Amino acid sequence: MLEVNAQMHEDLMKAAVGVFPLTQDLTNLKSVSDINNAMRNTEAMQACIQYLQSIPKVAELITERYVARGNAY
Known part of the structure; x- marks a missing residue:
């Protein structure tokens, strides 16, 4: 710990x-x-990413702008 x-x-x-x-x-x-x-x-960043991905419009943007381009977030 x-x-x-x-x-x-x-x-x-x-x-x-x-x-x-x-x-x-x-x-x-x-x-x-x-x-x-x-x-x-960090755990804080992972929690932030999970929260943002729970919002449909934001999840769509993440997929479109980062995942589709091969970027890590």
Whole structure:
């Protein structure tokens, strides 16, 4: 359990590093990428994806724009 908590802490710190520059410059797309990379394999992101896929119109967009193009989300 300690390893999970340590990993969660590390992921959140990496995401925070992306959030702070974004608050200074909303056009900083590297920050969005940093946040995505930090959160990609977290339980929170998986829960978010499951929720979004439960909304029919959003699920359709995900399939159309990501799955059909071979992108991972």
